[in-house]
Structures are given as structure tokens and as C-alpha cells.
Amino acid sequence: MIEHNVINNTKLFILLKKYPFLEAYFKDNNFDIIGHEAGTFSSFLNTLDEEYLEDMAIDKHEACRQLSTYLNSMLEFLGEDKTDVLSITIFPGTNKSGEKENYDKLKINKGDIVSIVGPTGSGKSRLLADIEWVAQADTPTKRKIFVNDDVPDNKWRFSIEDKLVAQLSQNMNFVMDLTAKEFVELHARSRMVENIEEVIGRILTQANELAGENFAPDTPITSLSGGQSRALMIADTAILSKSPIVLIDEIENAGIDRKRALSLLLSEDKIILIATHDPTLALLGDKRIVIKNGGIDCVIETTAEERQVLAELEVMDKRTKEMRTKLRNGERL
Amino acid sequence: MNFITVSGPPSSGKTSVLLKTIEVFIDRGLKVGVVKFDCLSTDDDLLYKKMNIPVKKGLSGALCPDHYFVSNVEEIFQWGLDIDADILISESAGLCNRCSPYIKEIKAVCVIDNLSGVGTPKKIGPMLKSADVVVITKGDIVSQAEREVFASRVNAVNPASIIMNINGLTGQGAFELASVLHNDKSANIETLTGKELRFPMPSALCSYCLGETKIGAEHQMGNVRKMDIKND
Ligand SMILES: Nc1ncnc2c1ncn2[C@@H]1O[C@H](COP(=O)(O)OP(=O)(O)OP(=O)(O)O)[C@@H](O)[C@H]1O
Ligand SMILES: Nc1nc2c(ncn2[C@@H]2O[C@H](COP(=O)(O)OP(=O)(O)O)[C@@H](O)[C@H]2O)c(=O)[nH]1
Ligand SMILES: [Mg+2]
Ligand SMILES: [Mg+2]
Numbered sequence: 001m002i003e004h005n006v007i008n009n010t011k012l013f014i015l016l017k018k019y020p021f022l023e024a025y026f027k028d029n030n031f032d033i034i035g036h037e038a039g040t041f042s043s044f045l046n047t048l049d050e051e052y053l054e055d056m057a058i059d060k061h062e063a064c065r066q067l068s069t070y071l072n073s074m075l076e077f078l079g080e081d082k083t084d085v086l087s088i089t090i091f092p093g094t095n096k097s098g099e100k101e102n103y104d105k106l107k108i109n110k111g112d113i114v115s116i117v118g119p120t121g122s123g124k125s126r127l128l129a130d131i132e133w134v135a136q137a138d139t140p141t142k143r144k145i146f147v148n149d150d151v152p153d154n155k156w157r158f159s160i161e162d163k164l165v166a167q168l169s170q171n172m173n174f175v176m177d178l179t180a181k182e183f184v185e186l187h188a189r190s191r192m193v194e195n196i197e198e199v200i201g202r203i204l205t206q207a208n209e210l211a212g213e214n215f216a217p218d219t220p221i222t223s224l225s226g227g228q229s230r231a232l233m234i235a236d237t238a239i240l241s242k243s244p245i246v247l248i249d250e251i252e253n254a255g256i257d258r259k260r261a262l263s264l265l266l267s268e269d270k271i272i273l274i275a276t277h278d279p280t281l282a283l284l285g286d287k288r289i290v291i292k293n294g295g296i297d298c299v300i301e302t303t304a305e306e307r308q309v310l311a312e313l314e315v316m317d318k319r320t321k322e323m324r325t326k327l328r329n330g331e332r333l
Numbered sequence: 334m335n336f337i338t339v340s341g342p343p344s345s346g347k348t349s350v351l352l353k354t355i356e357v358f359i360d361r362g363l364k365v366g367v368v369k370f371d372c373l374s375t376d377d378d379l380l381y382k383k384m385n386i387p388v389k390k391g392l393s394g395a396l397c398p399d400h401y402f403v404s405n406v407e408e409i410f411q412w413g414l415d416i417d418a419d420i421l422i423s424e425s426a427g428l429c430n431r432c433s434p435y436i437k438e439i440k441a442v443c444v445i446d447n448l449s450g451v452g453t454p455k456k457i458g459p460m461l462k463s464a465d466v467v468v469i470t471k472g473d474i475v476s477q478a479e480r481e482v483f484a485s486r487v488n489a490v491n492p493a494s495i496i497m498n499i500n501g502l503t504g505q506g507a508f509e510l511a512s513v514l515h516n517d518k519s520a521n522i523e524t525l526t527g528k529e530l531r532f533p534m535p536s537a538l539c540s541y542c543l544g545e546t547k548i549g550a551e552h553q554m555g556n557v558r559k560m561d562i563k564n565d
Contacts (some may be wrong), residue, residue, distance in 0.1 A: 028455045028489040056531060057431060057458035066462075070492035125505065133509045140508070157509075158495050166477050175448055186451070187478040190485040236465045237477045293532055 002075070004068040013037035015071075015189065021192060027068055029063075030056055041067055078192065079159040085244035086110050086148050088131065092143035095295025096123070101143075104294055110244070113262060113272045118291030127291060128247050131273070132165040133157060151250045153194065160251070166243035168233060174221040180204060180232060181217035188238050198241060198300070206235035210261055226258045234261045238268045248274045255325065259284065267318040280317060285311040335420045335519045336352035338434055341444030343426045346470035348377045349501030350444055350510070351424060355386055357511035358420060358462060366418040370402050370425035370434075377424065379403055385536045387416050388482040398425060400461065406436070409526045410564050422517055434458035436532040440514060446471040447483050459532035460489070466513060468493045470501045 012033055016022055028032050045053075045060045053060070087109045092101035108114055116124050126141060133272040134145045134152045138165055146152060156164045175182060184200045193199050199219075200276070201262070208214050211231035215224060224232065234256075237246060246265055265272055276282050283306055288295045302310075323333055341347050353367050353548035369377045369390045379520065381388040389412060393401035402425055413421030425434055427443075435441035443464035448471050454461060461467065467487050474482050484496055495513060539555040 025489050028486060030455060044379055054533075057462070059532065062463075070489065073488075088425060127501070129508070130506060138512060160484045167472075168477060169473055174479065176451070176479060187482055191483045197539065229357065232508050233476045233478070239479060241481065252464075253349060 001072050007068045007071055008064050009040055011038060011040055013039075019071060019074070021074060023070070024189070025067075028254045029066075030189065031063075058094050059207070069238070069307040073161075074192075077159075083148070083153070085271070089149060089165075090127075090131070090296070091144040091146070092296070093135075093137065093139075093144070095141075095322055097293060099295070100110060100161065101295040103299060104179040106299060108271055108273075109333055110271055111267055113266070113274065113285040115274045115285035116286040117276065117282060117288050118297075122291045124291050126294065127289070127296070128165075128273065128275065129165070131245065132247075134164060161242070163243045165245045165247055166237050166241040166250070167247045168237060169249060172225070174229060176221060178221055179218045179223070180207075180215060183221050183232075184236055184240070186222045187236060191240050191242065203232075203235045203239050206239065206264055207232040210234060210257055210264065212257065221320065230256050231261070235264065238265045238270070242268070245271045245273065248272065248276075251332075280310065283313065287323055334410075334418055334523055335440070335515050336410065336413070336522050336525075337420065337422045337442060337443060337514055338436065339424050339442045340427050340464075341468075341565065342446075342457075343448070345444045345446045346468075346499075346501035347424050347426070347444045348380055348439040350381060350468055350470060350499050350507065351378075351385060351422060351520070353499075353501065353504035353507035354421070354511045354514070355381075355384065357508050358387075358515065359384075361511075363419040363515070364411045364417060365420045365422060366416050367419070368423045369414075370398050370423060370471075372426070388544060394539070397429075397432065397534070399427075399434050403530060403534075406434075406484070410522075420459045427457070427460040431458045431460075431506060432534050433458070433463060433532060435463055435520070436525065437529045437531055438520065439525075440465055440468045440519075441531070443512070444468045444470060445487070447475045447480060451482050451486050454483075454490050457490075462491050463531045464491060464494055467496045468510065469496065470499050472498045473500050473502070480550055491498060508554050519537050 016037065031044070032043050035048065041062060045058070045063060046059070057317045070179055087107055092103055095102055115128060120125050123141070130139050130141055131145055133139065133146065134156045135143050137144050137332060147156065155162050174183070175196070178186065181204065184203050185196065188196050188199050204217055205226070211228045213225065213228060215228050221229070222233070226265070257272060258281060262272060270283070273304040274281060274285060282288055283302055287299055287301045289299050339347055339351060349368070354532055355367070358365050365386055365387055367381050367388045369375055369381070369388060370393065370395055371390070374392065375390060378388045378390040389409065391401060391405055401425070409423065410421065423434070427433065441464045443461045445457070445461065445467065447469060469484060469487065480498065484498070487496055497506055497510055497513070539557050540553055545552050
């Protein structure tokens with residue numbers, strides 16, 4: 001932790017050289033420090049006239065305090081040894097009728113794929129929300145979540161940089177007006193990655209492989225097809241998102257290689273949770289959590305027989321895919 | 334009584350998030366009152382009424398809604414005490430992105446949505462910069478990457494705040510927000526008299542503020558400032 005005074009007594013050019021991310025920070029806060037690098041941040045603030053300070057709603061004292069808060073939080077984020085999340089453990093709470101849940105404890109390890117099944121309104125989303133909030137018996141289900149076999153740090157709840165969970169939503173639209181490359185670059189910069197070009201290249205390559213149907217880096221993201229958008233979202237989340245857990249709310253079958261998508265996520269060392277009604281997807285998991293009446297009713301391990309079923313389903317899926325291609329090409333089915 | 338001031342651009346999801354959050358408070362046996370501030374009209378009060386939440390609305394009309402807020406907040410607070418509320422919440426739409434109705438020592442929440450674009454956080458003044466909690470809504474319509482970029486931009490302009498993603502439609506996250514806004518550590522506020530705004534409001538008083546409608550230099554008095562328009 002760098003003392004507030006030290007930061008505010010250091011010349012700007014030194015700060016910028018040591019902490020290049022501050023350049024974006026000053027820009028985001030409308031501090032036009034160009035030409036003032038030889039002085040300190042406070043001396044820069046002193047060059048601004050009262051009218052400007054009032055217009056831009058800048059309080060000098062606050063601005064200095066904010067700079068040190070930001071710098072310190074970024075240093076913590078960049079410098080700290082990232083706690084590697086090896087497992088999460090879910091301890092039972094109660095179902096909607098207030099009865100204790102029917103399992104001992106449930107440990108999910110890095111590299112696991114777990115699907116979550118159950119009727120509408122049964123509490124699937126609540127379970128996912130409990131994990132995201134690292135519940136400590138303080139949600140309606142009274143469940144407790146441990147990280148790495150221990151009471152979790154509060155940072156998982158509140159830090160923007162250290163989110164436990166990334167979510168691949170059902171939605172397949174982008175709203176930004178950027179090309180695929182610009183989009184990934186924007187994300188990479190906000191994540192402070194170092195070898196930006198290489199990372200961008202990797203994401204775009206992976207996305208193209210997942211989508212099957214290629215797109216160029218300069219394609220506007222808003223004109224990607226549904227499958228391409230989803231492929232880009234998955235590749236981007238797998239590679240750039242720091243969150244150790246990825247929640248997936250149904251990956252639609254259309255236009256994307258789902259098995260490959262999961263193995264991409266796994267290769268990036270994630271824990272994967274999938275809420276789904278699709279048998280193929282559910283069977284890709286190592287186990288599935290069955291939710292009834294708000295509680296975890298049981299946990300079913302995927303058996304060898306079920307994997308056989310999966311093979312059958314995959315043959316059927318493949319056949320459907322072939323039919324679709326024929327249909328597209330104007331052939332007879 | 335706990336007092337929570339909520340503010341944010343129009344249609345960012347303030348009412349939706351509040352309705353879901355208040356539901357949680359009510360489930361916890363707490364009594365909640367709401368005051369809605371707006372300019373010209375609002376139907377939000379009806380939404381709160383529908384949930385049997387006591388509500389007052391204040392329309393500022395020709396006045397700046399945040400100035401109007403400060404001038405009325407003491408009376409509003411008294412109303413909260415009179416109805417025996419545990420929590421009083423004010424909802425106001427930030428219209429010029431410059432003002433904010435936040436008061437020192439009173440929990441301040443800014444609601445802003447993912448759809449407003451990554452450039453937005455830096456355009457919003459104290460309403461965002463001086464909030465204790467920033468709620469980001471409409472994450473369901475954008476990708477994980479867009480959510481992450483947006484949150485990091487918010488963090489850059491307000492690094493000390495707690496940033497939470499809440500879905501105003503499904504209420505995902507509302508339970509958690511409720512725990513952040515009201516817990517054992519929440520201050521019991523007895524009066525607002527003498528408390529201070531977190532940030533001064535702009536000192537704008539020109540002839541147009543006072544009802545002038547005609548265009549032309551001779552009609553302009555008071556705090557008038559001219560744009561710098563150069564021919565290049
Ligand atoms: N154990 C529990 N105790 C009390 N309330 C619960 C419990 N589990 C879930 N709930 C509540 O039940 C409601 C429905 O749960 P949820 O939204 O998680 O269902 P879902 O399975 O995701 O449904 P859908 O398939 O429609 O998405 C929520 O309001 C949730 O908070
Ligand atoms: N998709 C989506 N829509 C939302 C969300 N939150 C609010 N909305 C919608 O956004 C619109 C404006 O919300 P409202 O709560 O009235 O905003 P306010 O003006 O800030 O009070 C409404 O149509 C809401 O249903 C959200 O998280 N996701
Ligand atoms: Mg759900
Ligand atoms: Mg509203």
C-alpha cells in the first residue's frame with residue numbers, strides 16, 4: 001500500500017512511467033494532464049481554475065484521495081499472488097419448505113463440469129446466485145459456500161477485478177458498435193493483459209474454430225451471426241475473463257460446437273456450471289445436481305451407461321447437423 | 334431510521350431494482366417508505382402503491398429536481414419517521430448528469446445500465462463519482478465482456494464504491510443488494526437538519542432561469558457563458 005502523501009508528492013511523469021495504467025485513469029476522469037507531467041497531481045489540480053473545477057464537478061481533495069484509492073487497488077490486483085481457486089464446496093441449507101437439504105456436502109473441483117437440472121421455479125438460479133455471492137447462510141436457502149475448503153475472503157463479493165463467477169448469458173447480441181478485433185482489444189485492455197496482440201489473435205482463432213463459419217477480425221460484432229457471436233463470447237470469456245467459475249445458461253445447439261466450447265473453457269482451468277434441459281449438454285457434465293422445491297435433491301454421477309446414451313445422442317445431433325447442411329445447400333433430405 | 338438516496342439516469346432501472354429490493358426488506362419484516370422525485374410526471378408512485386409501499390411523490394416542474402430535493406428532504410425525512418418506517422428510500426432521476434442529491438453520512442446509490450455504453454461513466458459527475466454503491470443493470474442484454482468493461486470503467490471513476498450487477502427484471506442480485514444497504518451496521522439516523530450535501534450544486538442563475546424566453550444578447554443577464562466558436 002502506497003501512502004496517500006507519497007502518491008500526491010510524486011511527479012506525474014514518474015507515476016505514469018511506473019504505472020502506465022494511470023494514463024487511462026486520467027482520461028476516464030477527464031484530467032487533461034498533458035503538459036503537466038513535470039509536476040505532481042496536486043500541482044496539476046492547482047492549475048485548473050475554479051470555474052472549470054465547478055463545471056467538471058471536481059473536488060481537489062477528493063480527487064487526490066480517489067487517485068490513491070485507485071492506484072492502491074490496481075496494485076493489489078496486479079501484484080497479489082492470485083488465489084488459485086481449486087474447488088468450491090456447497091454446504092446444505094434448507095429447501096422452500098424449510099427442510100434440510102438432502103446431501104452432506106458437495107465439492108466441485110477445478111476442471112469439473114457440473115450440470116444443474118430441475119423444473120422451472122425450482123431454484124436453479126438461486127443456487128447459481130448463492131455461489132456467485134459466496135453465500136454464508138445469509139440467503140433464503142441458508143447455504144454456505146467455501147472456496148478452497150475454507151471460509152471465503154470478502155473480496156469475492158465486492159471486488160470488480162476478482163469476481164468468482166463469469167456468466168455466459170442466453171442472450172447472443174452485442175450492443176457495442178465495434179469490430180470483433182476492437183471489441184476483444186477493449187476487453188483485453190480493461191483486463192490489463194500484457195501481450196495484447198497475441199491474446200487477441202488467440203481469441204479470434206478459437207472463436208472461428210468454435211463457430212465453424214469463419215469471420216474476419218474487422219467484422220462489426222453487431223453483424224456476426226448468432227453462432228459466431230456466441231463463439232466469440234465463449235472464446236473471449238474463456239481466455240480473458242479471470243473468473244475461475246463460468247456459469248452457462250443453456251448453450252444453444254445452433255451454429256456452435258458445444259463440446260469444443262466446453263473443452264476450451266476447461267483448458268483454461270475453469271469450473272463449469274451449466275443450467276440446462278438439454279440431455280446432450282447435461283451428459284457432458286461429470287455429474288448433475290437435481291433441484292426440487294428449492295433444495296438440492298440429489299447429485300447424480302454420470303455413469304458409463306449414460307455415456308453410451310451420450311454417444312447415441314451425439315450421433316443423432318450429428319445427423320441433424322448433416323440434414324441442416326443439406327437443407328442449406330438446397331439438397332433433398 | 335435508515336435513509337437511502339437512490340439516483341441515476343432516466344430508465345436506468347431504479348424503480349425496477351428498488352421494487353425487487355424492497356420486496357426483500359418486507360420479507361425481512363422491515364417497513365419501507367419511498368419518495369419519488371421527478372421533473373414533469375411519473376407513474377412510479379403507482380408501482381410502489383401496488384405493492385402497498387407508502388409513497389410520496391414530488392414533481393419539481395420548472396425547478397431543477399435536485400435543488401427541489403434538497404429543499405424538501407427534511408420534511409420528507411420527517412414523514413418517514415411519522416409513518417414509522419425502518420427504511421426510507423428516495424428515488425430521483427439525474428437529469429443533467431452534474432448534480433446529485435447525495436448527503437454526507439447517508440447511504441448513496443447510483444443506478445446505471447450496461448446499455449448506456451462504455452463511454453458513459455466518465456460523462457457522469459458526482460451522481461456516479463460520489464456514490465457508495467453503484468448498481469449496474471441490464472447485464473442480461475449484453476455479453477460478459479461488455480459487463481466487465483463497463484464495470485471497470487465505473488471502477489475507474491469511483492474506485493471506492495461497491496459495484497453490483499443487478500437484474501431489474503428478474504431481481505437477480507436484489508437479495509444481496511438489500512444486505513448491503515441495510516444491515517446491523519446501518520446507522521440509525523435521527524435527523525437530517527445540519528447535514529451537508531456531498532457535492533455543491535452548480536451555481537447557475539441566468540435570466541433564462543428567471544423566466545426570460547427571448548433570444549438575444551440584450552436579454553441575457555447573470556451567469557452567462559459563451560461557447561468558443563472559431564472559424565477554422
Ligand atoms: N431453498 C429456498 N428457500 C427459499 N426460497 C427459495 C429457495 N430456493 C429458491 N427459492 C426462491 O424460489 C424462487 C424461484 O427460484 P429460481 O428463480 O432459482 O428458479 P429456477 O429454477 O431458476 O427457475 P427457471 O427454470 O424458471 O429459471 C426464487 O424467488 C428463489 O429465491
Ligand atoms: N432487460 C432488462 N431490462 C431492465 C432491467 N432493469 C430495468 N429494466 C427495464 O428498463 C426500463 C426502465 O426501468 P425503470 O425501473 O422504470 O427505470 P427508472 O426510470 O430508472 O426508474 C423498464 O422497461 C424495465 O423493465 C434489467 O436488468 N434488464
Ligand atoms: Mg432461472
Ligand atoms: Mg423510476
